[in-house]
Amino acid sequence: METINLWTDQVPNEINEKHHAVQTSDTSNNVIRLTDVTNPILEVYKPDNAKNNGASIIVCPGGGYQILAIDLEGYEIAKWLNTLGFTAFVLQYRVPDNRLGALNDVQRAIRIVRSKAKDYNCNPEKIGVLGFSAGGSLSARASTNFDKKTYKKTDTIDENSCRPNFTVLIYPAYLSTGENNSISPELSITNQTPPMFIFATTDDAYSNKGSLVLSNALMEAKRPVELHVLPSGGHGYGLRKGNAAAETWPVLAEKWLMNIIK
Template sequence: METLYLWTNQVPNEINEKQYAVKTPDTSNNIVRLTDVTNPILEVFRPDAAKNNGASVIICPGGGYKILAIDLEGYEIAKWLNTLGFTAFVLQYRVPENHLGALNDVQRAIKIVRSKSKGYNVKSYKIGVLGFSAGGSLSARASTNFNKSTYKKLDEIDKVSCRPDFAVLIYPAYLNKGKNNTITPELTVTEQTPPMFIFATADDAYSNKGSLVLSKALIDFKIPIELHILDSGGHGYGLRKGNIAAETWPVLAEKWLKNIIK
């Protein structure tokens, strides 16, 4: 597996030394959890050459900005995207509790992938973000803060746009942190906000109201939006079988993704 390091020298807004991410002892529900990410990376998953559709997706696993559910919402998603023809990049962004650092990381990741697009056979130059739970929050932040410089420019890569061409948010968290459950103030939707696919369930308190709030803001600005809210499914299911939501969203997202990269 190819690994791309986001920051060659000093990591912005990081006080700790660079180190490998740490696996937590919690393996409940057969999930590998990483924490103490201080040297963020992208892990590259390439599709078969015959299937390559010329687009790529940066995957942001969830974990409450405390850990990264790296297999459930990272590697397993990358392999699924490969079957659809996408080059997938699993992002190890900074945790725990470095919200600014996480935003730095996803912005830098988009710039790196865009700057290397020719090398990854990304003929369409369409680069999306796909996030789960807190990773959905991070994907929404990347999609609404791309005009803000959140760290000092370091090199030629930082001259490249960090605007995603599309975003997929699966049970996204923290979208309605405004007063009285309004949209999180940081999420500034404009006419330049990219199209989004949002999936949640009615029984998921982390994402049901927030998904509605963000969708309304997108509709108000006439941004293409596809929203699905299933009646049940809970939270944190990824692609794993035995959960109706986990079996539903990939089918809907596949159709949307194929249309969005045309």
């Protein structure tokens, strides 16, 4: 497995020394959880050469900005994306409780992937982000804050744009933290906001209102958005079978993704 360190020297907005992420003792629901990320990385999953469609996706696992559900919403997703021909990069962004650091990390990750796109036979203008729960929040922030300098330039890689070309949000959290459940203040929708695919369920209090609020803001700004809301499914199901939502969103997302990268 190829690993890319995001930061070669000092990690911006990080006071702790670099070290490997720590796996927690909690493996409930057969999920591997990582925390104490101080040295953010990308783990690279390559499709078969014959399947490579020339597009890349950075996968942002969820975990309430406390942990990363690294297999459920990271590795398993990357392997699925490979079957569709995408080169996938699983992002270990900073947790716990470092939302600015997490935004630094996803912006840097997009720049790195863009700078290395040709090395993976990919198009630097076909780079997406796909996030779950808090990772969906982070992906939404990356898609609406790409014009903001959240850390000081570290090298020539930071000359690349950190704007994703498309965005997929699966049961995204923290999108309606504004007054009276309005759109979260850090999400600034403009005519440059990338196209989005959003999936949620009615019975998911973490994402149901936020998904509607963000979709409405995108429509008002005349930005492309595809929203799907199922009656039930809960939260945190990833791709795992036995849940109707988990079996539905990949089919819908695949169709949308294949259309968006044409």
